[in-house]
Amino acid sequence: MKLSTLKIFIQRREIGYSRNWLLGALLICSAGMAGESGAQVPPAESRGTISRAEDEARTQVGLNFDWKFHLGEVRGAQDPQFDAAAWQVINVPHDWSVYGPFKEKVAQGMANGFRPRGIGWYRKTFISPTGGKRVFLDFEGVYTAADVWLNGTHLGKNYNGYLGFRFDITEQLKPAGGTNVLAVRADNTRVGSSRWYTGSGIYRNVNLLVVSPVHVPQYGVWITTPKIEDTRATVHIEAVVTNSSSAASDVTLVTEVRDPAGKQAAAENKIERVPAGGVCTFKQDLVVTQPQRWSTATPKLYKVVNRVTADSRLCDVVETTFGIRTIEFTPQQGLLVNGKKVTAKGVNFHHDLGCLGAAAFDRGFERRLELIKAMGCNAVRLAHNPYQPSLLDLCDRMGVLVIDEAYDKWNDQYTGPERPFAQAWPTDLRNFILRDRNHPSVFIWSVGNEEGQQMTAPDFGVFQFKAMAALVKSSDPTRAVTCGLFPARAKGVRYNAKPQALFEHSEPSEMAFAMDVVSCNYTQSFFERDHRKYPELIFLASEIGTNGGGDNWFEYDHAYTVGQFYWGGFDYIGESFGWPCKGWFRGLIDLAGVRKPASYYVESFYSEKPMVHIAVKDPQPGNNIVWNDVHLNWEFLASHWNWPAGQKMKVFTYSNGDTVELFLNGRSLGTQKMAAFKQMKMSWDIPFEPGTLKALAYRDGKVVAEHQLQTAGKACRLALESDRPALTADGLDLAHIAVKVVDQQGIRVPDATQKIHFVVTGAGTNAGVDNGNQNSSELWQADERSAYNGQALLVVRAQRQPGTIRIQATAEGLESAELKILAQ
Template sequence: MHLPKRFLPFVAAGFIALAGANAAEAPIRERIAFNADWRFTKADAGPAPAAGAATPAAQPGFDDAAWRKLALPHDWGIEGPFRQEYPNDTGKLPWWGVAWYRKHFTLPAADAGRRIYLDIDGAMSNAQVWINGRHVGGWPYGYASWRVDLTAHVKPGGANVVAVRLDNPPASSRWYPGGGMYRNVWLVKTAPVHVAQYGTFVTTPVVTQASATVNIDVTVDNRGAATEVQAATEIYALDAAGKRSGQPVARKEPAAPAKAPAGAQVQLSQALAVANPRLWSTASPQRYVAVTTITDKGRLVDVVETPFGIRTIAFDAARGFLLNGSRLTINGVCQHHDLGALGAAINTRALERQLEILREMGVNAIRTSHNPPAPELLELTDRMGFVVVAEAFDTWGIGKTPNDYHLHFDKWHEKDLRAMIRRDRNHPSVIAWSIGNEIVEQGHPEGWKVAARLSEIARGEDRTRPTTAAYNHVGSGYNGFQGAVDVFGYNYKPHEYRNFHEHAPHIPLLGSETASTVSSRGEYFFPVGDDQSKGLANFQVSSYDLSAPPWASPPDKEFRGQDDNPFVAGEFVWTGFDYLGEPTPYNNDATNLLNFTDPAQRQRMAKELESLKKISVPSRSSYFGIVDLAGFRKDRFYLYQARWRPELPMAHLLPHWNWPERAGQVTPVHLYTSGDEAELFLNGKSLGRKQRGPHEYRLRWDDVVYQPGTLRAVSYRNGKPWAEDTVRTTGAAAKLLLSADRQALRADGDDLSFVTVTIADRDGLPVPRTANRVTFSLTGPGEIVATDNGDPTSFESFQSPRRNAFNGLALAIVRPRPGQAGKMVLTATAEGLGSAQVALESKAP
């Protein structure tokens, strides 16, 4: 059955409707953003209810007029205040507690007879939902996406109230989790017969240059009377913006009607052929969309669109990871879910900016540590061309903190794992399902059986991708865990790659978490040495990139481990960006003891942790990031760029060259370059030409004696000039420079501009080691939503319009007001440095 044009679906205002003659009728399916006009209180409005019990704040007549008005997504924890007495491993922010959200809304009378659902992409945590005073469900896992059915208790044509109670317990996370309805919420309306939530699954079992077989499995949910249903599908190519281009490239007419009993689900399957397919890859992320129509006894009742990609993936024990038949070395990073100064509240532009910065470094892969990601991340990785290992859990049945996920594992692990896979299995960027991270069960004789069970669940939902896990115990490679997953992941074990491969030559191997080097942007401590436990001072870490916790290492050791063992598929560095919480090495988290199996190491680490508990640790965020919390590149960025983008002519010198107190003292100089040799000059005098030898990933001049002036490096490749870098002793701070990552914005209330302020001398050179206090102000239809500087020890509110620069840099984040187009001007001022401005403009979306 080929539908006439008047039945072809189109996307408008966030929902699928019918065009032409049916325009006046109710849309077939609506998916409406449900984020506006919520009321919120960070307090328990009544006693903790038993599941399904009546509670005052859930009742439609409850007076919430005094509650705060806000829009979702919302993270209450990021609003602070910072407190020294709060746990620094979770950011010293108040993310725990009980809170309520309520929303008043009216449904059109025309919605009578339709199914009404509330889809919540994520709520932190232990959510319970009521509609008009009736309990309709909930979900404990704060990272899960889930749905509740409002149909039985909602009032079409009348007023309705949805109430959500969250209970985020303390001691339930090892990092900053955020608190609140921190991901998007949707109101979904369908006919009684409709495609179920996550009810389409697209696979491409056969792919050649000439043709690709596209299989589509559709789950139809019948919430009406017994009937017969059919499905038809058209496939379109998508352009770079995600819009359909041209005519359908494939079409499948419906098969014979299938019986759909009342209150049951029915599975429909179709196979289509796409000629000359455009393959999805990291270099060219080509995508398609399957438009599936469902008819009920010939009457159109639902239309769904499923974006997907055509590609082949495989992990090979000898060749690593293969994308479309060719090896793709995984140059990956691990990412926590917070967005720095914005907290855990999801923002697509902030995620996109992170990915843009990581791509500049050469990143092609993301591991979602240690939980299911926001849907928007995978939409971006599909579009931008990153591969993803999606991770489900940080704990199984044995906890790492008193109130973490282990309390829910027995009852909820299967629901949570299936929900993640069903939601995300159409994303071409997802290449593996990780069932756990550094789980405590590694040391238990029967622990591998849990891994095997989780892998079995994952394969039951999706056999097109392998399972994996991140193991931090050497023994997990030999005690049964290695056979419970399809791809074995080692955390911090480059020295073990060869042994594992010789023991299990048939199992693909991945560096699932690597390096964990720590550094603070722009901080350098002397003397400089290769003892990775050194380089710490003033609750900062030296940026010579030689410091790491006992279980970890500088990047160079991991590079060597992979170069010596090319069968390893690649690595996921801990981490791409700094994140809130876990300020190793300045934390006092006893869970770090889990990283040590040797009793002597555990005993030594326990003593160190005990000593840290006796002092107040002024650290809010991690030091692991290759990029700091504000999005400013650390020196390590260029070490990875040199390795991961070898064809890019680049050179990066460190440290800066403003050291008046070090005149006449040895001040080592390092160079990160994609060249193979380089010559260093100080004030025009050569300090020697060095060639990079085997297993050397940086060039070092360790005996440079400081004198002010100009430090210049010229790198070579195959004997020819390749790239240069220069650092100079600057003048005193004299002015501010402003630079916006984007000046044209959408007036949709979500778009952002990230504006960097640089402290500069009169010649415009950045002045390191400056900490001038900067005040931001904005005119026009927008607001400054956050500021930061990347300093892990800064406890100024992220919402403050004032911020000290940290080593010469600070950041302001500007958001246009929804629906208000116009020009905006951001001004930065600092005493003695005058002011600087940058013009922005918001336009109607």
């Protein structure tokens, strides 16, 4: 039934686990014993315990380190006796496609960033845990078509490279204390699996989970808050307990709710008889008084702790983080969070991390969230596939609303002909929903993007969308369901229809009337007319171009719409317009994480924090193209003050102040009122003069922000700056080192192109280099990189032993630079 108002009460997060340090060490340190993977591994991945008994009830152990890897097909590599001594030792997350040179003539090169694909083999050894437990092997993501063997037994094959998968390996394990051999073959040779860079291999985390026969299964806890008031909130908890033993058990579930400070807010016990080989769903309603609500401004998180006892023996302990908040969509106000109007100010992500490729490092995504939040964003669309669960954990903690999207196209794109879409989607979509439904950051589900069925008779995609939406609602009736619409209208009418009036006077897509919220890509110009004619529809700009730096924000009324998401927040690998460009360059932030001038224009209307930023129009011509029926233009802007003497420059001052005053070498060039610029693009025409160009932003006559550009002199030295002073010595943490070529005064030299050499020693390693230049064919995995716009990026990965990381950067003709970072 179509609802004009859909109220959604949302809170949640993925299940968390207590961990056992000793068992973790026993399980993962054995790599050297089998002679395959080198040095023994300390238990750095196994963090924290609740108590000894609880710790023994459930143990999650990371298997990220000391794998053996071979690129290319190998016969018999799944055999436990296979000799892999000559294979490369690697750690995951790992993306083999990001290594080596670019290939202009590679198959589907434009889509995949001219990167190689291929087949890769991985092997790892580990010791069996104590007997009497159930042991599961979890992969968060392998791209793609992953065959997995344990001790020579084929466990199965996973086709969807964006979804995690699990095997119960209890029966395949060697007896307690024995050495096991794990082998994985990933096949990324199928062309057409994606329209953007996918990466290849085991690119997300791998874990072992050891539990008692009586335990909470995967995705077994679901938390909702059906009633929220200022003084109290009802927390409804459904916890599934499975009994895989041969005897029935009297099971007690002790449930505790902890508030954001970690104090007990509510608790309840319940007892059920669970038959042998059976399951039981415990349902409990607990009341939390004076609830602290989750929002983008105050992302308060609660935690449910479930303790499972069978016949007076503690069997399992599971922690689930959630939030207390309401989400409501209305045609009149768009999005309400906790009853208050919120405009989703967002961007789209793709899943690569630049020079790291698709390797999914938590810190890499945390940095990206920090950058978009600094820009004023409060939302992100995870296009167009499931991301790693930890990214949603970050969004929960950082207060970022998420459009969680399961698919791009409704075809065999993600799974291939061996497991066709029609067969795969019900299982994959359900697992995706179950995995993510406890995250408070997820405010809406998306089941696809720009699907071709939308433009195909007889039903124009309505039947498939309704089937997918119904499945979503069966697993989570609390959230809205949508799908990103191709920029076409009813009956598939497109922008180039003849006569043009067919498009200009067209009706909304047929699928729009089946959606809880209508997600439109690049057709926000129709919002006003469609809203008048169909006042029951709720509109969201799921993709909006960065044309004009992002001035499409001013094209529609935000009073009744949910919000918007720029395509894209970051440049990304793939979807290139042709060699030598390696990917999409119209993002607001480049591959190296450097904010472009357009991002500050967006900040001026996304953010309430006072700001001003100077941008200079680059004289080089802009770039214009039609892509997927969308007219794209890109105006090149610069954030420097080095130009030919006397050249007349177009200067923009982006600000959310009411007045801006511009100074050149101390002389005021006048003031301008922002009210005079309908799209907040305040501009100035200035003959270039070397020195300092400074802007002051005012509110009510008071200076609230300033920004300046200075003319750089001759390149003199290198400068290094880390985004973090210290790292965690867990083998996974990252530091992003900004490298700049500067003059004697420390001003970045914008035309510097020197090749910079890096040496990283001590408790860290060089994880990748970049400079944001999509046209460069320099290697990402290298110890050198040329400066671009006078800067570059070095990413450092912490090792697992505490100590000091030493970074040295050198370039011919420049003073070198050194930096030390502590890993602890």
